[in-house]
Amino acid sequence: MTRPSGRxxxxxxLLASFAIVAAACTPGPSTAPTGxxxxxxxxxxxxxxxxxxxxxxxxxxxxxxxxxxYGGKDYKGNMKSIEAPDASTVVFTLCAPDVAFxxxxxxxxxxxxxxxxxxxxxxxxxxxDTMNGTGPYKLDAWNKGTELTFSKxxxxxxxxxxxxxxNAVLRWSKDSxxxxxxxxxxxxxxxxLVGPNDFDTVKNDATLLLAPAPEGQALNTLFVGMNxxxxxxxxxxxxxxxxxxxxxxxxxxxxxxxxxxxxxxFTPCAIKYACVGPDWPSGGTAxxxxxxxxxxxxxxxxxGFKTKIQYRNVxxxxxxxxxxxxxxxxxxxxxxxxxxxxxxxxxxxxxxxxNSGKLDGVFLLGWGADYxxxxxxxxxxxxxxCTAAFGKCLPDISTPLGKGNSTTDDAARTAAYTEANQxxxxxxxxxxxxxxxxxxxxxxxxxxxQVSAISTEVMxxxxxxxxxxxxxxxxxxxxxxxIGLYCADETDGESLRxxxxxxxxxxxxxxxxxxxxxVLATSCDPNTDxxxxxxxxxQGVTFxxxxxxxxxxVVTSFAVQWDEANPxxxxxxxxxxxxxxxxxxxxxxxxxxxxAPS
Amino acid sequence: xxxxxxxxxxxxxxxxxxxxxxxxxxxxxxxxxxCTATLGEKANAERCAEFNARIGLSQPIxxxxxxxxxxxxxxDLGTSTKFGRPVIELLVQRLPTTIELTFYALLFAIVVGxxxxxxxxxxxxxxxxxxxxxxxxxxxxxxxxxxxxxxxxFFAVMLKGTPLALPGxxxxxxxxxxxxxSIAVAWGMKDLAGPPRAVLDFLSNMYTVNGxxxxxxxxxxxxxxxxxxPAIALGTIPMAIIARMTRxxxxxxxGLDYVRTARAKGLRARTVLFRHGLRNAMLPVVTVIGLSIxxxxxxxxxxxxxxGLTGVGLTITEAITSRDYAVVQGVALFVAIVYVIVNxxxxxSYGLLDPRxxxx
Numbered sequence: 001m002t003r004p005s006g007r008x009x010x011x012x013x014l015l016a017s018f019a020i021v022a023a024a025c026t027p028g029p030s031t032a033p034t035g036x037x038x039x040x041x042x043x044x045x046x047x048x049x050x051x052x053x054x055x056x057x058x059x060x061x062x063x064x065x066x067x068x069x070y071g072g073k074d075y076k077g078n079m080k081s082i083e084a085p086d087a088s089t090v091v092f093t094l095c096a097p098d099v100a101f102x103x104x105x106x107x108x109x110x111x112x113x114x115x116x117x118x119x120x121x122x123x124x125x126x127x128x129d130t131m132n133g134t135g136p137y138k139l140d141a142w143n144k145g146t147e148l149t150f151s152k153x154x155x156x157x158x159x160x161x162x163x164x165x166x167n168a169v170l171r172w173s174k175d176s177x178x179x180x181x182x183x184x185x186x187x188x189x190x191x192x193l194v195g196p197n198d199f200d201t202v203k204n205d206a207t208l209l210l211a212p213a214p215e216g217q218a219l220n221t222l223f224v225g226m227n228x229x230x231x232x233x234x235x236x237x238x239x240x241x242x243x244x245x246x247x248x249x250x251x252x253x254x255x256x257x258x259x260x261x262x263x264x265x266f267t268p269c270a271i272k273y274a275c276v277g278p279d280w281p282s283g284g285t286a287x288x289x290x291x292x293x294x295x296x297x298x299x300x301x302x303x304g305f306k307t308k309i310q311y312r313n314v315x316x317x318x319x320x321x322x323x324x325x326x327x328x329x330x331x332x333x334x335x336x337x338x339x340x341x342x343x344x345x346x347x348x349x350x351x352x353x354x355n356s357g358k359l360d361g362v363f364l365l366g367w368g369a370d371y372x373x374x375x376x377x378x379x380x381x382x383x384x385x386c387t388a389a390f391g392k393c394l395p396d397i398s399t400p401l402g403k404g405n406s407t408t409d410d411a412a413r414t415a416a417y418t419e420a421n422q423x424x425x426x427x428x429x430x431x432x433x434x435x436x437x438x439x440x441x442x443x444x445x446x447x448x449x450q451v452s453a454i455s456t457e458v459m460x461x462x463x464x465x466x467x468x469x470x471x472x473x474x475x476x477x478x479x480x481x482x483i484g485l486y487c488a489d490e491t492d493g494e495s496l497r498x499x500x501x502x503x504x505x506x507x508x509x510x511x512x513x514x515x516x517x518x519v520l521a522t523s524c525d526p527n528t529d530x531x532x533x534x535x536x537x538x539q540g541v542t543f544x545x546x547x548x549x550x551x552x553x554v555v556t557s558f559a560v561q562w563d564e565a566n567p568x569x570x571x572x573x574x575x576x577x578x579x580x581x582x583x584x585x586x587x588x589x590x591x592x593x594x595x596a597p598s
Numbered sequence: 599x600x601x602x603x604x605x606x607x608x609x610x611x612x613x614x615x616x617x618x619x620x621x622x623x624x625x626x627x628x629x630x631x632x633c634t635a636t637l638g639e640k641a642n643a644e645r646c647a648e649f650n651a652r653i654g655l656s657q658p659i660x661x662x663x664x665x666x667x668x669x670x671x672x673x674d675l676g677t678s679t680k681f682g683r684p685v686i687e688l689l690v691q692r693l694p695t696t697i698e699l700t701f702y703a704l705l706f707a708i709v710v711g712x713x714x715x716x717x718x719x720x721x722x723x724x725x726x727x728x729x730x731x732x733x734x735x736x737x738x739x740x741x742x743x744x745x746x747x748x749x750x751x752f753f754a755v756m757l758k759g760t761p762l763a764l765p766g767x768x769x770x771x772x773x774x775x776x777x778x779x780s781i782a783v784a785w786g787m788k789d790l791a792g793p794p795r796a797v798l799d800f801l802s803n804m805y806t807v808n809g810x811x812x813x814x815x816x817x818x819x820x821x822x823x824x825x826x827x828p829a830i831a832l833g834t835i836p837m838a839i840i841a842r843m844t845r846x847x848x849x850x851x852x853g854l855d856y857v858r859t860a861r862a863k864g865l866r867a868r869t870v871l872f873r874h875g876l877r878n879a880m881l882p883v884v885t886v887i888g889l890s891i892x893x894x895x896x897x898x899x900x901x902x903x904x905x906g907l908t909g910v911g912l913t914i915t916e917a918i919t920s921r922d923y924a925v926v927q928g929v930a931l932f933v934a935i936v937y938v939i940v941n942x943x944x945x946x947s948y949g950l951l952d953p954r955x956x957x958x
Contacts (some may be wrong), residue, residue: 128682140777144691145908146770149777169775173768173906181747181767182906185754187774349629387642475774481908483681491636566670572682573636575649590648 011509027057050085051552053559054587062584068095071565076585080531084551090506090521097406097530099413100337100373100582102507104494105524105535106516107371108455108487108496109578111503114543115556121360122560122568128484131544133503134520136162136460138544142485147171150459150501157541163460164447167473170459170498172481179477183208183441188422188475189464190449191440192457192497196257196320202441211449212259212439217270217514219369219453220318220438221263221319221377223430224329230360232307237299239428242362244292245336247284251328252434255321258356259437265421266432267377273404274374275422276414280432284332292336301567302338308361311343312350317453318366325365333362357388365389369453370513370578374417375405380581382420382429390429408530450512455493458500461511487559489571491578502544506535506554520549563587599949603942610938611647617934618670618927622663625923631655632679635921653679655923666927675931678925680917685928688913690796693932694803695771696909699901700894702825703833708887711837715844715883722849730841739837746831746904753827767823768906771805772820779806784812824905832901836890845888847879880951889943892937 019564060068061079067074080093092101104110114132121127131139134157137150150168153159171188173179176195183191184205194202194210202210213219224246233239248262267274282288296304311319323344330340343361345353353359361428370376380386383401386393397420398585404416424430440457442449445465450457459474480494487499506521518524523536541549560568561579565588569576582588632653633646650656656664669676673683711734718730747767754766765773772778780802782790790798802808806825809818851857852875860870899911908930917925 178768185766213884346629351635
């Protein structure tokens with residue numbers, strides 16, 4: 001960060017600060033680095049010397065199931081260091097190759113803040129209420145409970161192209177019917193997530209435009225899970241029988257909006273490597289039913305058995321009508337003698353039970369993409385640190401996934417995911433059912449109408465029709481108010497969408513697409529083994545407050561998330577959930593909590 | 599009177615304490631917890647242990663209760679796990695919406711309800727009487743969400759583009775992007791801080807009040823337009839009850855001897871009705887209005903949801919869904935306090951209307 005006025009070189013100041021810290025601290029495990037941003041007047045300057053995070057000590061990487069260490073504490077993460085050899089270069093060193101590195105860089109959680117801004121606003125707690133990005137729109141106001149208003153940033157580095165109109169407003173309403181009526185009334189330019197029963201209403205209204213996800217781009221999956229640690233699901237024949245009994249096409253045809261697809265693989269096929277290997281076998285035909293009965297007989301259940309169908313009654317893109325799908329599944333399982341009762345659970349309880357492996361029936365669950373990479377779907381569920389929902393991790397699935405996520409070699413990845421997909425079919429920890437279609441709706445004639453599975457609709461790429469009540473203002477209505485505007489410490493799509501309007505990352509997504517493109521970086525290139533990524537930064541970029549973008553901003557933006565001991569490791573909750581989820585773990589993690597006596 | 603008020607306040611302390619304890623326990627008894635509600639599919643045991651430790655839920659429940667009571671005594675209602683903000687701050691942000699909505703709903707209910715009641719009572723058994731009571735019965739029978747949606751569809755969608763169009767469903771409190779100044783800024787006191795600034799900001803969030811105090815009439819009229827349909831939707835049921843109560847109470851009073859005497863003295867019918875009849879018929883009506891205020895302040899959930907008004911009702915609904923314990927407890931305490939105060943004011947108003955029941 002540099003203020004636009006001519007002041008002392010910031011980088012030099014930083015170096016001096018780091019030198020002081022380094023001199024004062026003895027490198028070693030007992031020293032917790034501060035390494036955060038420095039204070040004082042600064043200005044941009046290139047330098048031959050480097051800064052590094054952590055500034056002191058060395059991170060020892062995890063190896064296999066053995067944790068690494070830093071500062072005398074266990075370290076489970078994949079980030080080894082972040083360095084800025086000069087003001088326009090940042091080098092990320094990883095413990096192991098990360099094939100999703102660029103997708104993660106394009107994720108709103110890792111968008112870049114000005115280091116001075118973080119220093120000031122993380123410290124006083126206001127960072128969650130405001131934004132200072134480099135994007136086409138600057139935030140004017142967050143009228144809590146009502147709207148976020150944005151206006152054109154005159155010094156935007158790509159101002160010849162974006163934004164398309166000078167003003168934008170982000171509003172919200174929880175109910176899809178209410179959002180649709182607001183659109184019909186002309187109060188908004190567009191709305192996210194059309195209700196599954198309203199697709200035809202929008203299609204048949206000449207004043208509106210339905211923007212569904214492109215064919216094959218529904219980045220979510222509904223699956224029927226079974227915990228193979230529990231009887232009777234511990235018998236492979238039973239799990240295979242369930243798979244054979246389910247007519248997935250019937251479920252998609254009857255209960256999903258048009259454009260939804262039967263899942264041929266666990267991961268939606270729009271994602272690279274998702275659909276290598278064989279398709280999931282068919283189910284529900286007479287032959288399948290007979291084969292399923294035979295398998296149940298082999299497993300010792302010639303007359304079937306009683307179980308539960310567990311679900312939560314929460315609308316999701318992957319499961320728009322939970323109760324009716326559960327009822328249909330009950331009828332389908334009854335054909336092979338499985339007598340299931342419906343067990344609807346409170347949402348929070350259900351998730352808790354799923355993640356602790358306590359769902360003992362067949363259960364309906366799903367996943368929506370955080371970013372479009374096969375690891376985001378596969379590793380969480382079946383990788384070495386798999387969810388407990390299906391029981392213990394299955395090594396014959398997690399092993400090829402480990403190969404797939406640690407190489408950038410196309411042939412090796414194809415082979416790894418082919419094997420993993422085959423093993424999923426062989427072991428049947430779950431049955432993939434559907435990829436649910438979703439759509440946004442806009443006023444007819446809106447330019448740049450977008451829909452995104454990962455909350456990346458950008459108003460700066462939209463333009464209302466000339467007939468709109470205010471053609472110079474895009475008004476988008478989403479389904480909830482953002483929780484906070486410091487997206488590093490947020491997880492809800494509504495907050496992330498707000499950040500998309502005003503913030504930028506080293507990489508980003510194409511407007512309305514899922515391909516990553518350089519934004520604040522001009523390039524990020526890996527070394528040969530994929531463990532070192534060198535990012536060259538775009539020059540001439542300024543933040544909305546006039547500060548100049550440089551490498552320190554990148555280092556600080558990442559460091560404050562990574563290091564729990566950093567005094568600026570503050571946000572809405574202070575958990576920085578996605579850092580832990582996507583990079584494996586933090587530096588200086590807090591000691592585990594002592595559970596309360598119950 | 600002062601002693602009466604003090605006694606009532608002291609008597610309300612055990613009530614409020616009981617509300618705090620019961621709500622505190624109830625929110626922890628219902629299934630689910632803040633961690634899984636917040637993190638969803640991404641919650642796991644390790645992350646939840648960390649999450650709970652950060653927000654103090656790893657302590658035994660009696661310890662949590664003790665800490666909470668101590669905090670409440672110092673006006674600290676805790677911090678929202680969902681929003682990461684103090685509950686007091688959320689209440690200050692969102693209460694003005696509910697107060698404004700309640701005011702206009704009540705205004706509608708009183709003006710229309712009493713007018714219909716008086717019309718009906720003064721023309722008993724006429725077409726006006728039957729018509730008024732039909733409106734009242736209809737009003738009390740239609741659920742708020744049905745009336746709200748119908749009104750919104752009619753005025754916002756069907757009348758779109760006409761001068762009669764009004765902001766409808768999810769319209770919020772102002773037109774998109776409407777810019778205005780807070781009271782402190784408009785009055786040239788933008789550097790004001792502390793409690794006086796908080797009071798001004800609180801008033802600023804009541805947009806019609808802000809518009810009038812700062813002469814931003816554009817703000818006033820835009821905010822008022824956005825309040826019309828929600829106020830009608832929310833105020834219709836109290837309006838119907840007030841209409842029926844006014845009618846029956848007025849009919850009873852108008853049959854009493856002193857009214858007959860007033861008529862015999864040759865007073866004009868209007869004087870008899872308004873000066874001698876209506877004032878004495880007001881006691882039960884005031885009771886209904888008092889109860890309505892409490893109900894409206896705490897129960898505008900559906901109206902706020904339909905019209906996109908982020909007030910206290912919507913806040914507590916979201917808080918329950920997301921197991922945001924601090925917000926549920928804080929809002930419940932606030933609602934209890936409102937009821938205590940409104941009941942007290944109602945009792946005091948009895949004395950003003952009828953000296954015979956004035957507390958000694």
